[in-house]
Amino acid sequence: MSHGSTGGEGTLSTADRRILQHLAASGVDYPALIASNTGLHVPLVERRCEALEAAGLIEPVTGEVLYRVTEHGRQVARSEF
Known part of the structure; x- marks a missing residue:
């Protein structure tokens, strides 16, 4: 799967799923800490978080770009795992 796809539940990249899973478990986190906790590179996490x-x-x-998963994101994450 490409890193650029977020069009629907079945089109999430591996990085997207790892980010959603981490945020669903942790609540909120900064992109750098998401990267550290998922083994992804910070620039990739920043791009994927924007998407x-x-x-x-x-x-x-x-305003410091601290993210959390939305309810829709939780539903998508559950359907992906």
């Missing part, structure tokens, strides 16, 4: 936010699967919590 996941645009798709309504995660949302920023503060």
Whole structure:
């Protein structure tokens, strides 16, 4: 799967699923800590978080770009695992 796909539940990349799973478990986290906890590179996490936010699967919590998973994101994550 490409890193650029977030069009629907069946089109999430491996990185997207790892980010959603981490946020579903942790509540909220910074992109750098998401990267550290998922084994992904920070620039990839930052790009994917922007795409996941645009798709309504995660949302920023503060102006410091602290993300959490949305209810829709939880539903997608559950269907992916």
